[in-house]
Amino acid sequence: MVEPIYVPVLPTTSSACSAFRDLDPWIGRRIAPLWTVVPRVGPQRVRGVCPPDDPETSEKALQEWLTKRVDGVVRAMGGRGGWLDATHVERVERGAATSLWRVATRSGLRLVTGPERDPRHQRHIADLALAGQRGLGIRVLLDQAPDEARAAELDDMVRRLCLVGSQTDLLLDLGPVTDPQEAQKTALTALDLLGTLFPWRRVVLTSGAFPLTWGGRDAWPVRLTPRLDWSLHQAVAAARPLYPRRVVYGDYSVEHALRANTADTGRSSRVLVRYxxxxxxxxxxxxxxxxxxxxxxxxxxxxxxxxxxxxxxxxxxxxxxxxxxxxxxxxxxxxxxxxxxxxxxxxxxxxxxxxxxxxxxxxxxx
Structure with a gap:
């Protein structure tokens, strides 16, 4: 098995699944995607916040919809490794149960949880990961530099769930990057404080810089937006040349970092070309x-x-x-x-x- 060198955060859309499936095999073997299950219904979710009233109300409809989504991801992966984060649907436990069990036990993917999530759902994901015997990923959302309290929260979760560091991947997610200096500060603090907390199997640092807004009534010619996610990777590597382990690069491919927080309608009223x-x-x-x-x-x-x-x-x-x-x-x-x-x-x-x-x-x- 080739150790992955790149972790793109991808939404569970048909276009992203088709793209990964159609990659040159040499390229695909070096990638381990972090798939995020998009919501089935409802408004855009707020990053890291559980809605007080879950917009998903139909267990049966979710089960049918999620089965197709997960089947598409599993087929695209072809047995290769990566992660699947079901944060937007995992609260409807009966509707999501069959698909999450399949991911944990019959694919090469690992499930994901996070410190800010409901302890009951953390336990459920950890139990599924134990059944699959491939470990799991912990996705830490970093909208600002973490402090000792965030480190204690992560430490408590790992110990409470009886996780083994060597079977657990730390996925440090900065989300949208707009300020390079602040992003670098957040990334370095997270690596120093959280990356050394346990002997993690992998440490991934991911962020996104693809633009969110475009449009109006008129077409535009080509516009260039700096790849701040890539420059962050270079800046962190230069600032920590002696970091005790390799930090795997991650980004959001050519999607905005909040794309997976929105239900996929499949409709588009524009041409948008990405390069x-x-x-x-x-x-x-x-x-x-x-x-x-x-x-x-x-x-x-x-x-x-x-x-x-x-x-x-x-x-x-x-x-x-x-x-x-x-x-x-x-x-x-x-x-x-x-x-x-x-x-x-x-x-x-x-x-x-x-x-x-x-x-x-x-x-x-x-």
């Missing part, structure tokens, strides 16, 4: 509200073409680092609705290109 460069996220956007099919295809191709024609684009024709570049090139230079892509395909391409690029970046191939 990752060494230092930036490139995005291009066009509205589709009230647009006929032929015009939707034209706008879709034109938006993809604005990225393909940019100097940073790698590949053309049958060349490119990944199938995503090859698809984008064909889309940009084709005609008509056939092959012009849709929302699913464009998100798929963004994930495939990003995941491939990051692995190549981490291994020195890019």
């Amino acid at each position: 990752t460069t060494p230092d930036d996220f490139a995005t291009a956007w066009a509205p589709l509200d009230g647009v006929a099919r032929a015009e939707r295809a034209r706008r879709g191709r034109a938006t993809v073409r604005s990225v393909v024609d940019a100097a940073f684009f790698r590949g053309g024709g049958d060349h490119g680092d990944s199938e995503a570049e090859r698809w984008m090139y064909r889309c940009a230079h084709g005609e008509g609705p056939q092959g012009s892509g849709n929302a699913h395909g464009r998100v798929w391409a963004g994930h495939v290109q990003h995941l491939t690029f990051v692995v190549n970046q981490l291994t020195g191939r890019r």
Whole structure:
């Protein structure tokens, strides 16, 4: 087994599952995703906060929906390792029970809990992890630098659940990064205070910098947003060159860090093209509200073409680092609705290109 070098936090959407499944095998073996089950219904969840009244009220509907979601993730993983976080659905225990049991005992994935969660649900996830005999992940949400109280909270949870450090992964999650200096301070404090608390099996540091807002009534050409998640990784490595263990890099791929807190409607009224460069996220956007099919295809191709024609684009024709570049090139230079892509395909391409690029970046191939 190849030890993973990269942990992307991915939502359990069909586009993300398809993207991971379609990666080059050499790339896929070096990735261990942290899948977050998106809510089935209701408004956007607040990060780290349990709603007082759970929007999910139907055990039967959740069971049917979650079975399909988990089946898609398990098929995409093909027996490889990673994590699955069911924080948005685990409170409906009967509705989630069958799917979580399957994840724990019949896949290569490990379940996830966190210090801020209900102790009863922590215990449930820990018991499932024990049954699966692969350990579990502890996801610590870090919206600010942790203090001794946060360390004590984590220590108490580990001891109360009788977890073994060597079978437990510490997943340090900074969420959206907007201030590089504050993010670095938070990351270093977390590594020094929490990363050394137990002999963890792995320590993962993940954050997200993909932009949240775009749009308006008008299309825009390519915009560049700095990859602050990647620069944070470099800054932390430079600040702690003698850290006693390897810290695995993580990000949110080409999704905003709060994407998995929102139910997946499957609908889109825009074209959004995503592309990752060494230092930036490139995005291009066009509205589709009230647009006929032929015009939707034209706008879709034109938006993809604005990225393909940019100097940073790698590949053309049958060349490119990944199938995503090859698809984008064909889309940009084709005609008509056939092959012009849709929302699913464009998100798929963004994930495939990003995941491939990051692995190549981490291994020195890019």
